[in-house]
Amino acid sequence: MNMQEIVNPMDTPPLVIPPTEPLHSRILYMLLVIWRAMTVNRKVAVGSTIVGIFILVGLFGPLLVRTPPEATSNLFIAPPSVAHWLGTTVVGQDIFSQLIYGTRTSIFWGFLTGLLVTLLSILIGLVSGYFGSWVDNLLTLLTNVSLVLPSLPLAIVLAAYFPRGPVTISLVIVFTNWAWQARVLRAQTLSMRSREFVAAARAMGESAWRIVFFEILPNEIGIIVAGFVSTTIYVVLTWAALEFLGLGDGTIPSWGSILYWAQQAGALGGGLWWWFIPPGACIAILGAGLSLINFGIDEIADPRLR
Numbered sequence: 001m002n003m004q005e006i007v008n009p010m011d012t013p014p015l016v017i018p019p020t021e022p023l024h025s026r027i028l029y030m031l032l033v034i035w036r037a038m039t040v041n042r043k044v045a046v047g048s049t050i051v052g053i054f055i056l057v058g059l060f061g062p063l064l065v066r067t068p069p070e071a072t073s074n075l076f077i078a079p080p081s082v083a084h085w086l087g088t089t090v091v092g093q094d095i096f097s098q099l100i101y102g103t104r105t106s107i108f109w110g111f112l113t114g115l116l117v118t119l120l121s122i123l124i125g126l127v128s129g130y131f132g133s134w135v136d137n138l139l140t141l142l143t144n145v146s147l148v149l150p151s152l153p154l155a156i157v158l159a160a161y162f163p164r165g166p167v168t169i170s171l172v173i174v175f176t177n178w179a180w181q182a183r184v185l186r187a188q189t190l191s192m193r194s195r196e197f198v199a200a201a202r203a204m205g206e207s208a209w210r211i212v213f214f215e216i217l218p219n220e221i222g223i224i225v226a227g228f229v230s231t232t233i234y235v236v237l238t239w240a241a242l243e244f245l246g247l248g249d250g251t252i253p254s255w256g257s258i259l260y261w262a263q264q265a266g267a268l269g270g271g272l273w274w275w276f277i278p279p280g281a282c283i284a285i286l287g288a289g290l291s292l293i294n295f296g297i298d299e300i301a302d303p304r305l306r
Contacts, residue, residue, distance in 0.1 A: 041296040041299060041300060042296075043292045043293070043295050043296035043299065044292070044293050044296030044297065044300070045296075046289075046292050047288075047289045047290065047291070047292030047293035047294075047295075047296060048289075048293060049289075050285060050286070050288065050289030050292070051286065051289045051290060051293070054103060054107055054282075054285075054286050054289070055107060057100065057103050057104075058103045058104040058106075058107040058108065059104070061100040061101075061103060061104065062100055062101050062104055064100075065096070065097050065100050065101070067094045067096075067097045068097065069093065069094070069097045069098040069100075069101045069102075069253045070093065070251075070253075071093065071094070071097075072091045072092045072093055073088065073092035073093075073094075074092060075088050075092050076088065076089075076090055076091065076092050077089070077090055077272060078092075079274060080274050084096065086099060086274050086275075086278055087272075087274040087275065089261065089265070089275065090265045095258070095274060095275055095278065096278075098253045098258055099253075099255075099258065099278050099279060099282070101253040102253040102254040102255050102257065102258055102279065103255070103282065105166070105252055105253060105254040106236065106239065106240070106254045106255045106256070106282075106283075106286075107286075109166050109169075109170055109239065109254075110232060110235050110236040110239055111232060112170065113169075113170040113173050113174060113235045113239070114228055114231045114232030114235045115228070116170065116174045117173065117174050117177050117178050117181070117231050117235065118181065118224060118227060118228045118231060120174060120178040120182070121178045121179075121180075121181035121182040121185060121227065121231075122182075122185060122217070122224060124139055124142075124143065124178065124182040124186075125181065125182040125183065125184065125185025125186040125188075125189060126185055126186075126189050126212050126213070126216060126217060126220075127139065127212065128140060128143070128182070128186045128189075129185065129186040129187070129188070129189025129190045129192075129193065130189050130193050130208065130211070130212050130216065131208070136186075139182075139186075140186070143179045143182055143183050143186070144179075146176075146178070146179035147179045147180065147183070149176070151176040151177055151238075152176075152238065152241070154176050155172045155173060155176045155238060155242060156242065156245065156247065158172045158175070158176070159172045159242050159247040159248075160247055164247060164248060164249050165248070165249045165252075166248065166249065166252065166254075169239060169242050169243070169247065169248055172242075173235055173238055173239065177231065177234065177235070177238075181227040181231060184223060184227065185220060185223065185224070185227075188220055188223055189212075189216055189220070192216050192219060192220075193216065197215060198211060198215055198216065201215050222297075225297065226294060226297045226298070229290055229293050229294045229297065230290075230294050232290055233287055233290045233291060233294070236283065236286060236287060236290075237283070237287065239254075239256060240254075240255055240256035240259065240279075240283050241256070242256065243255075243256025243257050243259070243260055244256050244259045244260050244263065245260075246260055248260070255279040255280075255282055255283055256279075258275070258276075258278075258279040259276055259279050259280065262275040262276040262279075263276075
């Protein structure tokens, strides 16, 4: 029986995955490889810790903050103090509270949008690469057209045209950023559809859709994870940029909306550092954490980078 080997690049014994194993067993093997990488590769470990902290803050932080983010007070543009750790806005709103609630919004919508981009890329990339013929020609044309369009200017135009809100921004980012990962997955699928385990699945009478999503997809998990991480980095930055331009819902606390209101009040040029530096630092640190994960995955996949 032919075997596929998924080798742990950190000099540990390889994991041997029979192609005939059930889907859940192969996914479990892949998750075990990822877990080993997270605990051995320093970049992945540090990046995962940073991202994990932000996720915990987003989940439980609002439960520990007593001041609602929309509550106002008589302390206008107050610097950081014991009562207001990051000062207040021009209407007396607590910036620390806005930052904590904004972490939940930014993390949730950032990762959800990155996941939607990845799912759309998986569907188009795998279908295009496996079925070929006119299906591949049509989807490849659509992918190439999407790749040559400037994604950020297009996102700005679309976000400005449709009703403002997180759902609109999420769908706009999905629509403008799926093509690159879809092209990578198409190329990998073109290579895998001629492998022996795919030919064996066809000989056993399995349907094309089952072969695509139960035979080929599990063997592309590594590429998909790396693509999801790199996509999420871009999504977080694009999301903040669109909200900073005033294309989001300014009533919902998020890192981008905090920067938008700080810019509207002249905080960026008025020395009110406590208003714009914390959300900017959160965006930068989260991006750094995701980048470390991405670099670590590259080192794991390419022995020349270790």
